[in-house]
């Protein structure tokens with residue numbers, strides 16, 4: 001059986017990287033005593049497939065992993081709750097399972113299937129230049145938003161506007177639905193952004209670069225980005241964006 | 257006592273590998289600080305990936321936290337990027353467990369596994385906001401303590417440390433805790449620092465440099481003696497008598513990010529009596545104490561279960577010598593209940609066919625390369641260093657390695673050894689070529705990598721009197737090996753530039769006057785000296801020159817029997833006579849067999865400490881000679897003398 005598991009990554013552990021998380025999962029599965037199917041070959045590896053990498057320093061309510069269980073274990077859908085429980089106990093502090101379901105072999109892989117992710121970002125007000133609300137307004141009303149990025153050592157000006165699917169200040173309802181201890185002592189304006197992941201995708205730090213006015217030397221986006229939390233990952237089904245785990249459609253309106 | 261986390265947090269997204277600073281490992285404790293508890297900050301003066309796996313630190317961390325009167329946290333050297341941000345914002349050195357300031361601890365205890373980290377210690381003490389020089393510390397400053405192998409000659413660090421601990425820490429940390437607890441309870445009044453240091457100096461194994469005076473006669477030391485009544489003239493190392501009483505770490509730390517030894521480690525024995533004369537670790541950790549095989553097995557099973565690792569390293573100075581090795585391996589490797597048939601790695605392989613058999617048993621499908629350490633290129637030189645491996649041993653081992661499916665062997669050599677001539681250096685390539693020839697009989701892909709390092713003589717070894725080769729001489733010899741290798745098919749050479757061996761040699765056998773050099777190098781920005789990108793030879797030479805000290809006197813000069821060495825008052829348990837005789841025997845090319853299986857040479861460690869070897873098997877390990885049952889009659893015929901250098905007469 002193949003399972004799709006979603007998990008959170010919150011707090012200090014956000015400073016670990018994508019590779020680190022892969023290693024943590026290998027150790028976690030062994031600690032939890034969950035038999036995973038192994039790849040065949042010279043150095044067999046557990047059959048796990050990860051979703052999109054979460055940038056080091058970002059947190060998430062919904063990270064994803066597909067795991068193929070060892071057929072010998074005889075696990076069925078009835079075991080999913082207990083598997084989730086065992087995984088949560090074995091995961092490191094800051095990570096726990098938030099959802100689990102069987103995953104059909106025909107389902108498109110996480111890497112290919114996910115088209116966009118939604119973020120809540122706590123952005124510090126820039127010292128000079130327009131406030132965040134104005135900056136958001138400006139992006140939303142522009143037909144084109146240019147960002148200088150490097151590709152193969154060369155600077156390119158990319159229009160990232162088409163990839164910004166949603167951008168707004170977070171409302172109180174959303175904020176109160178987030179884990180209570182998430183914000184901690186950090187401050188800033190809470191904004192919500194849904195960004196495309198196809199092609200090169202847009203990183204939250206890149207969005208900060210277009211929201212905060214240019215300066216010399218160029219800003220370090222992390223000076224302004226106090227916290228960043230992934231709250232949704234989307235796949236496309238019948239022309240609609242639906243939640244990757246639950247299949248529910250997006251509630252939020254799209255401004256693009 | 258507040259956490260610095262909220263000040264650190266905004267910096268971490270901007271530095272490389274921020275997971276170095278978050279703690280949160282599997283097995284980490286939630287520190288319980290409290291009134292009356294002695295708070296230890298266990299520090300490793302290198303970067304997290306190198307320091308986290310250190311077993312000594314993990315063991316003490318656990319033992320201290322089990323005590324009701326102590327609490328221990330850990331810290332590692334922040335990498336240069338974070339350090340710059342910390343200094344810019346006035347954030348002091350912090351613990352990774354609860355991100356407390358180092359200053360809030362009573363003891364800053366550094367584990368020193370190499371001399372090249374000395375400057376990092378100064379940097380960390382400074383980052384902690386504690387005066388770098390011990391004499392300037394106030395009663396409320398933490399005590400700065402060192403331990404580990406590089407603490408066996410603490411003299412170059414005498415100005416910067418309050419206390420050095422010689423030997424194994426399991427027992428002595430409790431005794432130190434008790435003394436410091438009383439000092440805390442007494443309110444640490446003005447002037448009480450001297451009193452607590454004097455009380456600590458009463459504990460066996462504890463050395464307080466400031467309680468001793470060193471008198472010089474020109475360049476040489478005339479006398480080292482206690483400055484106060486009641487302070488021991490000589491400090492003896494500590495040794496736990498039975499490793500079976502100390503089944504630590506029980507909660508091994510499994511980090512959340514990649515580290516250098518990313519696997520479970522279980523120590524199978526301590527000490528080594530093979531008697532390699534260049535090897536400080538072997539000399540200072542005698543006698544041999546094996547862990548009961550059953551305990552090894554349960555530590556493996558339990559450790560794998562706790563951490564989720566599927567690989568375990570059985571550690572010691574020569575793991576194939578462990579009496580229980582076969583029973584442990586045969587019971588662990590095929591056992592799926594022992595966490596899914598884990599991979600076993602055996603560091604420090606002996607050079608013989610038996611060992612290769614073990615390696616084949618644990619290797620499974622992975623046959624990447626096998627490493628052997630003949631250390632010297634000719635049998636003559638191997639009798640000098642007492643690495644008693646014959647050519648037949650090596651070829652036999654290599655034969656069985658290639659026959660069992662390996663296609664690559666790695667051979668470790670030292671260069672700059674006593675009495676070494678270019679014949680010995682050429683011998684390195686001859687041996688490697690011989691191994692390739694053996695391998696070609698089995699596979700066309702057979703190749704051998706020669707890894708060559710410059711020898712640095714260490715304190716408490718028979719080679720403590722030997723004048724280290726100069727950097728140009730080491731370079732020349734490495735060059736000879738490289739040139740010869742280019743003409744030899746199937747042989748590759750790996751080497752490190754030997755310039756750091758100068759700094760290592762200086763710090764290894766230096767006296768208190770070297771402290772000023774270390775401080776200069778640190779002030780000039782010389783941190784992370786183990787990292788070649790941060791090492792600059794000129795920094796050390798300039799600092800020597802500025803202090804008016806001669807590299808020849810400290811590094812390349814042979815010492816004689818009458819010379820008072822800087823660690824004269826410190827003992828690893830080995831009789832000075834034994835070391836000197838062994839040095840003479842070495843120059844006479846006379847090998848000594850392993851005392852586990854032959855009569856005692858009375859080196860001093862067993863008799864002096866009421867200890868004995870704890871070895872489960874009364875017979876030497878199977879296969880290979882390695883000095884057991886070896887014909888050693890060839891040595892001792894023509895006495896060899898060391899080339900006398902002009903400088904000896906000049907001093």
Ligand code: SF4
Nearest residue numbers: 851856857858859862
């Ligand atoms: S005292 Fe004797 S038996 Fe013990 S380590 Fe020394 S030589 Fe070996």
